[in-house]
Amino acid sequence: MTTFLYSNLYQFTYSVFISIGCSDEHATVATKTLLSADLRGIDSHGVARLSGYVRLWEAKRVNANPQIKIIHETPSTATIDGDAGLGLVVAPFAMQVAIDKAKIAGTGWVSVCNSNHFGIAGYHAMMALQHDMIGMAMTNASALVAPTFSKERMLGTNPIAVAIPANHQPSFVADMATTTAANGKLEILQRKNEDIPLGWAQDKDGIDSTDANIIKKQGALLPLGSDREHGSHKGYALGSIVDIFSGVLSGGSYGPWVPPFPAYVPMPEYQPGKGLGHFFGAMRIDAFRPAEDFKQHMDIWIERFRKATPMEGHDKVLIPGDPEREMEIERMREGIPIVDSVLDDLKKVGEKFDLKF
Amino acid sequence: MTTFLYSNLYQFTYSVFISIGCSDEHATVATKTLLSADLRGIDSHGVARLSGYVRLWEAKRVNANPQIKIIHETPSTATIDGDAGLGLVVAPFAMQVAIDKAKIAGTGWVSVCNSNHFGIAGYHAMMALQHDMIGMAMTNASALVAPTFSKERMLGTNPIAVAIPANHQPSFVADMATTTAANGKLEILQRKNEDIPLGWAQDKDGIDSTDANIIKKQGALLPLGSDREHGSHKGYALGSIVDIFSGVLSGGSYGPWVPPFPAYVPMPEYQPGKGLGHFFGAMRIDAFRPAEDFKQHMDIWIERFRKATPMEGHDKVLIPGDPEREMEIERMREGIPIVDSVLDDLKKVGEKFDLKF
Numbered sequence: 197m198t199t200f201l202y203s204n205l206y207q208f209t210y211s212v213f214i215s216i217g218c219s220d221e222h223a224t225v226a227t228k229t230l231l232s233a234d235l236r237g238i239d240s241h242g243v244a245r246l247s248g249y250v251r252l253w254e255a256k257r258v259n260a261n262p263q264i265k266i267i268h269e270t271p272s273t274a275t276i277d278g279d280a281g282l283g284l285v286v287a288p289f290a291m292q293v294a295i296d297k298a299k300i301a302g303t304g305w306v307s308v309c310n311s312n313h314f315g316i317a318g319y320h321a322m323m324a325l326q327h328d329m330i331g332m333a334m335t336n337a338s339a340l341v342a343p344t345f346s347k348e349r350m351l352g353t354n355p356i357a358v359a360i361p362a363n364h365q366p367s368f369v370a371d372m373a374t375t376t377a378a379n380g381k382l383e384i385l386q387r388k389n390e391d392i393p394l395g396w397a398q399d400k401d402g403i404d405s406t407d408a409n410i411i412k413k414q415g416a417l418l419p420l421g422s423d424r425e426h427g428s429h430k431g432y433a434l435g436s437i438v439d440i441f442s443g444v445l446s447g448g449s450y451g452p453w454v455p456p457f458p459a460y461v462p463m464p465e466y467q468p469g470k471g472l473g474h475f476f477g478a479m480r481i482d483a484f485r486p487a488e489d490f491k492q493h494m495d496i497w498i499e500r501f502r503k504a505t506p507m508e509g510h511d512k513v514l515i516p517g518d519p520e521r522e523m524e525i526e527r528m529r530e531g532i533p534i535v536d537s538v539l540d541d542l543k544k545v546g547e548k549f550d551l552k553f
Numbered sequence: 554m555t556t557f558l559y560s561n562l563y564q565f566t567y568s569v570f571i572s573i574g575c576s577d578e579h580a581t582v583a584t585k586t587l588l589s590a591d592l593r594g595i596d597s598h599g600v601a602r603l604s605g606y607v608r609l610w611e612a613k614r615v616n617a618n619p620q621i622k623i624i625h626e627t628p629s630t631a632t633i634d635g636d637a638g639l640g641l642v643v644a645p646f647a648m649q650v651a652i653d654k655a656k657i658a659g660t661g662w663v664s665v666c667n668s669n670h671f672g673i674a675g676y677h678a679m680m681a682l683q684h685d686m687i688g689m690a691m692t693n694a695s696a697l698v699a700p701t702f703s704k705e706r707m708l709g710t711n712p713i714a715v716a717i718p719a720n721h722q723p724s725f726v727a728d729m730a731t732t733t734a735a736n737g738k739l740e741i742l743q744r745k746n747e748d749i750p751l752g753w754a755q756d757k758d759g760i761d762s763t764d765a766n767i768i769k770k771q772g773a774l775l776p777l778g779s780d781r782e783h784g785s786h787k788g789y790a791l792g793s794i795v796d797i798f799s800g801v802l803s804g805g806s807y808g809p810w811v812p813p814f815p816a817y818v819p820m821p822e823y824q825p826g827k828g829l830g831h832f833f834g835a836m837r838i839d840a841f842r843p844a845e846d847f848k849q850h851m852d853i854w855i856e857r858f859r860k861a862t863p864m865e866g867h868d869k870v871l872i873p874g875d876p877e878r879e880m881e882i883e884r885m886r887e888g889i890p891i892v893d894s895v896l897d898d899l900k901k902v903g904e905k906f907d908l909k910f
Contacts, residue, residue: 268840268841268842270658270659270660270837270840271628271629271657271658271659272628272629272658272659272660272840273659273660273836273837273840273841275841275842300628301627301628301629301658301659302627302628302629302630302658302662303627303629303630303660303662305659305660305836305840307841330798330802342861343858343861343870344870344871345863345864345867345869345870345871346861346862346863346864346870347861347862347863347864348861348862350857350858350861350870358790358794360794360797368793368797370787370790370791370793370794372784372786372787372790373787374787375784376778376783376784377783377784393782393783395782395783396783401864401865402864402865420777420778420784420787420788421733421777421778421784422779422783425750425752426733426734426750426752426753426779426783427729427732427733427734427777427778429729429871429873430727430729430730430731430777431777432873433715433727433729433873434727434791436725436727436858436873437715437717437727439854440717440725440851440854441687444847444850444851444854445687445838445841445842445847446841446842447842447846450850450854451854451857451858452857468850468853469850479630479662480627480630481802483625483627483629483630483662484625484630484632484664484802484803485625485632485802485803485804489804490801490802493801493807493825493826494797494801496825497796497797497801497807497808500707500808500809501700501707501793501808504699504700504703504704504705504707505703505704505705506702506703506704507702507703507704507758507759508758508759510702512702513700513701513702513703513707514701514702514786516786516789516790516793
């Protein structure tokens, strides 16, 4: 484990995106988006994935110079073709379109096809906050999740993020995979050589498993709820809604046919649409009530929930976004710890482009 | 258990709503909305609640002749004051406004304050389907759910419904409480004198409980995910989003201050807003891509998921809405079974208004 300053990681990551042929503007956006994951403590989605993006570019599955286009629109909606660009670039573009629509129509909703992985959903949703808007972001991803009663993987971990502004209190920011546990949590236990709890994953026959490596053995992650008795059909429905809004509504791919992130995994033979899909929303607060009123009530909401009587063994009840915000402050100040395997990976990426890490 | 034809239940329920002073139009809407729960097999939300609505009216917490008003709007949004009307009447009104907005602006989003319980969320979301729109409905409710790490009840079971049209396949209809199990499921086990599974509820000290009556003993339902290790912070975030969109955005009440459904429970002393809140959305499919294309791909999506390899012991993978749709066909034909306690309750309601049940 080595700790790096944000500015150092930024410079290196930016240079890598420039090296694969991104414009200065796109490299800047991609770097900020990617590193927001490391800052917020979602290590699985940050620089740990940089080499993966490079490999997708090498495999010609990512276009470093996309012409991102609005292909259809109404006053409150748009459909965007990402031209196979980095999701890290396509997503902020699309979220900005949603925000611009909301300025005029009250809300803006954008479905995106022909994109790639977009980093953490929360980053895009949070773009709305400075405009006194509620932001939403979701994306589909390649299939790792088995629906309730299924042995087969049919859905990605399909995250949903919702960011809601407050007044004196920090914003409410929920950013969650629609599975019981995100894949990154399994990876952490893999590295420690520890078991995963029952209820996170199943083996290839659909039997509950404690093997942290089970996904590599044709196992599957479980939808939020874990099993039917504990509501996994709800997690399955949520993941499906994300898939449909992101993939089917946009003209992207969906379900088991979503393109895989690892470039060594062949593309599914059948492609019902183009690339990964995302879905974004922005709702202007004052399209419903005066923004100041709303934000004052959000302060009351947040303060009341923070004061809920905690269980024995817990200091306090958290508000969605609390841990990530605290992590961001800490890591901006103290630096970002990078585990050795990711460090090696980044060094190799550097060598590829004659960049020193 | 006695089985009644839909038409008989309809006539009785309609007459009760007329008896409390609803107009013919409102009584019709309220009856259809309420009985959609019985038809779809969500027995806890149908005629079983009729006496509860009557008691709210007796306690002057429900206005049988509401002047439902749009108090603010933009091209794609509206805020509605339900004038303390039956949610069963206010909600279809508001959903229609969302649909009308979507016809012009591409999407419509309506936040509602000063309402009451609205029956099942799925009914309202499904209103969008005939217009080739995606429908959404959610509502807050009085606090029965403890956030992650909380002993205190802070949220209602706050359901989310999403209805998505297909072509030859039946529509995708998800309708779910944001808890592991809906309160109605506990009530079923109470009647059978059976325990509930671990992971559904906790006692007043926050300890996991198997007592089906624990909610009556200051216990709490658990958010979807059950515990922190299995993602209960995600269920808590979802329930919170529903509360904020429904209550805070509309100027309604929220969190632990949402008015209780049982009329004998006193109103919370502090009221940050007016009544229960709901939130509705309608998105015109062809605001994103041609509706025929979308619906054909929804058929492919549904057919592929139905064909996912099932686990041992299960015939097939279900699509959200399958069980409720099958139940509706069966109950429309065979009748609706009413348990004895509900039957007694309905008879008493009938006596009150000199109506024969």
